[in-house]
Amino acid sequence: MTGRWVDTWTAMPQRAEPADLPPPPYAGGDRPVLADATLRQTIRVSAGGDRLRLRLSNAFGAAPLPVTRLTVAFPAGGAAGASAVEPGTCRPVTFSGRSSVVVPPGAQAVSDPVDLPLPPASVVTVTAYLAEGQPGAALTAHPGSRTTSHLAPGDQCDAAELAGATPVDHWYLLSAAEVLAAPGTSALVLLGDSLTDGRGSTTNGNDRWPDQLFDRLGEAAPAIANQAAGGNRVLRDGLGPSALARLDRDVLARSGARWLLVFEGVNDLGTAEPTPGAQRRNAEDLLAAYDQIVTRAHAAGLVVYGATLTPFGGHDYDDPGGHREAARQTVNDWIRGGGRFDAVVDFDRAVRDPADPRRLRAAFDVGDGLHLSPAGYEALAGAVPAGLFPR
Template sequence: MPQLTEPDNLPPAPYTTDGLVLAGSTLRQSVRVSAGGSRLRVRLSNTFGGAPLPVTAASVALPEGGRAGVSTIRPGTARPVTFSGRPFADVPVGAQVVSDPLDLAPEPGSVLTVSLHLADGQTSELVTSHPGSRTTSYLAAGDHVAAADLPDATPVDHWYFLSALEVRAEPGTAVLALLGDSLTDGRGSTTNHNDRWPDRLFDRLGPAAGVAVANQAAGGNRLLNDGLGPGALARFDRDVLALSGVRWLIVLEGVNDIGTAPATRPAQRRVAEDLIAAYEQIIVRAHAHDVRVYGGTLTPFGGNLPYDDAEGHREAARQTVNDWIRRGGRFDAVIDFDRAARDPAAPRRLLPALDLGDHLHLNPEGHRALAGAVPARLFTG
């Protein structure tokens, strides 16, 4: 999910200097693909950029050891990326660009490394990124898109400009899109280990299932209003319906709407009603594109500050929303993430063994539990 980079998440100096970002620098990033296939292409985004994005050169390669978050690539594996036959791309403000197909055949679940060089840099600190990468990227001065290593590289745990790696998959493969917030984005998972619950779900289903995963979540995201990134209703067409090959959608979003609304009974009644109306909008819009929509119940936040409130109005809103998800009959299926994550002895709270420690987010075992709550049968037929 592309979003506007917050000032604290911009590339550090000297890679951001006087309004100029990554001038004369190489940016190396690694991404895990789910589907395997015969060819692939790179999608770059300047959706929130304040100036054109001038990519001078780019490459895709295999990382050393096949691991995410490393700065080295296997010698001889770098493939130059072209855009309409040219080795460069100037991405206009608000636009995205898709590369020409590369003759590189990734295995299912493999990691690829994308290197970009910006000779002139982006002349604005309004930069498109995905801060919650849970993956280490590297910055280095000079053009090193084909180099096996980056000298004196600076690590940053963010993705910049990269929006997708699209694989020409085998017939029968289809996309599962995920709409969510930090729980789905991977908060609490292990950096560079790809153990977010969507990754765990892909691993559990296995490549033979023919399910490619497109994680379109972001920490702090909300369903109704903008938060960190546009609200899910506002970004739904771009981040879900515009993707190639989407057949299924899981929606796990709404906790941040409840947690940021005033903790009064009228306000929480209203936010619960608005969330239900938003789910219905997503269902109608997805069904118009023949996409099946699966509703995820909202996980507990009892004990979290500031989301939990002494009077329990926010918990009442969560229960109202979850009751509608389970019994409303509008979703094509229900995935009970609440049941998978809650403490049976204290249902308002997360199970302690799954709690990251803030009583809102999940640790790696919690991500495993959410992945285990998704029935494999939802992706057959």
């Protein structure tokens, strides 16, 4: 067996907020969440390989997570978000030779390898059946999937077409997919917030900037582990643990990781008080946090890149006094010139309006002054030099 295991797809584990729980009758209430339910999800891998492993996460579960059966297949027509699979492609997934697995609270489970040759950028369907469901309401999920999943009653893991399917635009329980990749293949881990998670991108379109970066680089592309989540912050917990708190789990423990790109901090600026003193302290704390991230990642052998923070003029974060914008400029000046990152990717320059640098270009603004359209994400992808990822 040649090659090594490399993360080819990831989703940052989060605790599902009440609004992100599965819809009735799968939401729990008088029975466990997802009891007697089939959950069908599609993921788009980055790097390809001949064998596949899956990771299930119970990071936020208060009770053991019993998964009765799991299968992988190719979606009908190769389409992301499809509820049907191509007949004859369904394969069972086992854990230590068993068809079922119980994931302890706070833990994860890695499957046995599945022989499933995957071309780069292909879409895979993962179907799980939970006979007992997840006790309690503390379900591990990734709300910002930008991909449609499907829930159906009973055990339909092997079904080509799901009967009685209910669509939901979240991922649940699944946190990573690894491939046995060709020698020389390594992963780029992305530490970020909604701008990397893809808010403003097309549902089932796979046009976040990490997807577009992989497509743009072609054969020179690294595997990509997107460990971003909407609302995430560097310094403090919010929607998910802070970047500092989750660094070991979401970055340093990634399979085959060689590079880290840090593009996070705008939510720290936007949620701190818009006063000169608060924003000055906030900027100083962010710079110290970036320094800590670089130190810890370097100790693990990773090359670390920093990305400048993009504009938010016209968004709710844009205070009338301009104190948050001043802090953004302070942070970006340090990212560009502080010398701590091994290289800098200037996302700010790629998407700001030359006539009004506090704002996004109109063609890149999804409409709220902060998040980007697919064209804006294309501009971010285009700003990442291919030479940062030598094999």
